[in-house]
Amino acid sequence: MRFRKPTVEPLEINLTPMIDCLLFLIIFLLLATSFNHFSRLNIILPEAEGVDVVEQQESIEVAVQEDGSYLVNGIALASSNAAELTSLLQQEAGSNRQLLFVIAADANATHQSVVQVMDVAGKLGFLNINISTVVPQGQPLPP
Numbered sequence: 382m383r384f385r386k387p388t389v390e391p392l393e394i395n396l397t398p399m400i401d402c403l404l405f406l407i408i409f410l411l412l413a414t415s416f417n418h419f420s421r422l423n424i425i426l427p428e429a430e431g432v433d434v435v436e437q438q439e440s441i442e443v444a445v446q447e448d449g450s451y452l453v454n455g456i457a458l459a460s461s462n463a464a465e466l467t468s469l470l471q472q473e474a475g476s477n478r479q480l481l482f483v484i485a486a487d488a489n490a491t492h493q494s495v496v497q498v499m500d501v502a503g504k505l506g507f508l509n510i511n512i513s514t515v516v517p518q519g520q521p522l523p524p
Contacts, residue, residue, distance in 0.1 A: 440481035441473055442513075443502075447487045449494040461494065466501050478506040485513040 392455045443466075444452040451458045474480055482502050486495045495512075502510055 392408045440483055441470065441475075442483040442485055442505075443470075443498050445484065445486040445490045445494045445498060447489045449491055451494075451498065461497075463497055463501055466498065467505065470501065471504055474505070474507075478508065480507070480509070482507040482512065483513050 433459070442454055446452070451461055451466055454473055456469065456470060456473075458465050459515050484495060484502075485499050486498075499510065
C-alpha cells in the first residue's frame, strides 16, 4: 500500500465578508444618526454700522474694563466676583427685570469677564440684554 504524503494548503483569511459587514455598519450608522446643526460654530463678526438710538428712560449699564473690573451704572465694584456683581445688580434693578441691560465691554477685556456678566444677568432674569458697540471712524450712521 502506498500512502500519500498529505499536502498542506496555505491558509488564507478572506477579508471580503468582514469588509462588507463593516461597510454596512457604517452606512447604517450614517443613515440613523441625526446631525445637530448647533454643534458647529460659524462665527462671522460683522462691523457695527450703528442704528438710531432709542431713548429708554431706565436701563442698567455694566461696563467691563480692560483689567476685568466692573462698573454698574457708574458705580465701581470693589472686586470682580459674581456675588458682588449680583448683589449690586439686584440693588440697582429692584424687582424690575424688564429694564434694558447694556454690557459695554472694553475691546481688550477678557471674554470670561463678559460671559460672567451675561451669566449673572441671565440668572437674575433679565431678558433684554444688549452689547454696546461703536461706529467705526468714517462710517455714517444709517438713515
